[in-house]
Amino acid sequence: MSDNILNNVTYEEIKVGQSVTLVKQLTANDILLFGYMSGDVNPAHFNHDYAKGTMFKDVIAHGMWSGSLISTLLGTQLPGPGTIYLSQSLKFSRPVYVGDVVTAEIKVTEKKEKNRVVFECTCYKQNNEVVTSGVAEVIAPTAKVSVSAPQLSLKAIA
Amino acid sequence: MSDNILNNVTYEEIKVGQSVTLVKQLTANDILLFGYMSGDVNPAHFNHDYAKGTMFKDVIAHGMWSGSLISTLLGTQLPGPGTIYLSQSLKFSRPVYVGDVVTAEIKVTEKKEKNRVVFECTCYKQNNEVVTSGVAEVIAPTAKVSVSAPQLSLKAIA
Numbered sequence: 001m002s003d004n005i006l007n008n009v010t011y012e013e014i015k016v017g018q019s020v021t022l023v024k025q026l027t028a029n030d031i032l033l034f035g036y037m038s039g040d041v042n043p044a045h046f047n048h049d050y051a052k053g054t055m056f057k058d059v060i061a062h063g064m065w066s067g068s069l070i071s072t073l074l075g076t077q078l079p080g081p082g083t084i085y086l087s088q089s090l091k092f093s094r095p096v097y098v099g100d101v102v103t104a105e106i107k108v109t110e111k112k113e114k115n116r117v118v119f120e121c122t123c124y125k126q127n128n129e130v131v132t133s134g135v136a137e138v139i140a141p142t143a144k145v146s147v148s149a150p151q152l153s154l155k156a157i158a
Numbered sequence: 159m160s161d162n163i164l165n166n167v168t169y170e171e172i173k174v175g176q177s178v179t180l181v182k183q184l185t186a187n188d189i190l191l192f193g194y195m196s197g198d199v200n201p202a203h204f205n206h207d208y209a210k211g212t213m214f215k216d217v218i219a220h221g222m223w224s225g226s227l228i229s230t231l232l233g234t235q236l237p238g239p240g241t242i243y244l245s246q247s248l249k250f251s252r253p254v255y256v257g258d259v260v261t262a263e264i265k266v267t268e269k270k271e272k273n274r275v276v277f278e279c280t281c282y283k284q285n286n287e288v289v290t291s292g293v294a295e296v297i298a299p300t301a302k303v304s305v306s307a308p309q310l311s312l313k314a315i316a
Contacts, residue, residue, distance in 0.1 A: 004199075006199070006200070006201070024197070029314075029315050032310055032312070032315065033191060033194065033312075033315070034195055034226070036191065036310045036311075036312055037188060037192055037223075037226065038226035038227065038229060038230045039180070039182070039227075039234070040226065040229050040230040040234060041162075041234060041310065042164070042233035042234055042238070042241070043164065043239055043305050043306075043307070043308065044233075045233075046308040046310070047305065047306075050239075050305055055242075062229055062233070063229065063246070064222065064225055064226050064246070065195075067225065067246070068192070068195065068196035068198065068220075068222050068226075069196065069197075071196060071198050071220055071222040072196045072197045072198040075198045075199075075200035075202075075203075076197070076198060076199060076200055080200070081200055081201055081208075082202075082212070084213075085221040086249070087248060088221070088222070088247070088248045089246070089248075090245060090246045090247075091244070091245045092243050092244060092245065092246075147201045147208055148201075148205075149201070150193070150199050150201065150204040152190055152194045152199065152204070153194075153316070154190070154191075154194055154312055154315060154316035155316050156187075157187050157191070157312060157316060158311070158312035158313050158315065158316030
């Protein structure tokens with residue numbers, strides 16, 4: 001992670017139709033990190049021999065991994081720092097395999113009273129197939145924030 | 159993580175009203191892992207000085223961290239291996255602080271056709287305050303599975 005400054009987008013600045021994306025290629029380490037963090041050690045995510053016998057034929061990401069990318073967009077890009085996450089719905093439509101390139105996109109669909117903003121959320125693969133979709137609602141910040149992104153390292157954990 | 163065997167619960171075995179729980183005390187490392195894995199480096203989760211100036215007054219877990227505990231229950235306990243995760247709704251009601259002890263609980267509310275099962279999902283703190291709630295729908299397995307849980311280590315990553 002680079003030495004980035006995070007700048008938020010306030011409720012006033014947010015426009016219906018505005019969207020942001022992030023692109024991430026799923027690695028085996030991403031699956032390992034999600035499993036280690038959550039304790040979700042379901043063999044569908046780790047055991048290649050077991051996975052061969054499932055309908056997906058290989059190990060796949062946890063569904064909530066793609067959900068976490070949506071959280072990342074809301075927390076770091078739009079609205080970014082100062083956002084209060086109220087709710088999220090997620091529909092898991094297709095599996096994500098190691099090597100798949102996933103684009104997560106959030107788009108403003110509604111600005112409501114009390115600084116609430118509704119987003120349509122979609123994660124899709126390199127072939128444009130949607131893997132995860134849903135709706136998020138947040139309280140957007142009213143004050144501008146510009147703050148350094150923390151530099152995270154796992155060295156102290158492993 | 160111990161050398162556990164994961165046993166699933168099939169659609170036929172699942173009963174409406176059946177529930178399982180897991181208890182986890184939030185550590186700063188849990189927040190670090192979620193941030194590292196997802197890229198959600200919002201300072202509300204990492205920067206104590208910044209967090210002092212927010213309505214929550216201290217760093218808090220990512221909302222999706224509690225959502226990941228629900229995924230863990232579905233993937234490892236009920237129904238466990240063989241489960242296909244279809245959808246999840248999450249309402250984030252209150253912040254979770256480092257040191258808080260969170261109980262995640264999922265309870266079967268409905269068995270539907272095509273092996274679909276609906277769960278009420280709740281995460282609450284040591285004082286019984288609900289922090290996260292929602293509804294999950296899965297396709298439950300029809301075949302019994304008994305499989306070793308993988309032993310996960312971060313040594314290769316950090």
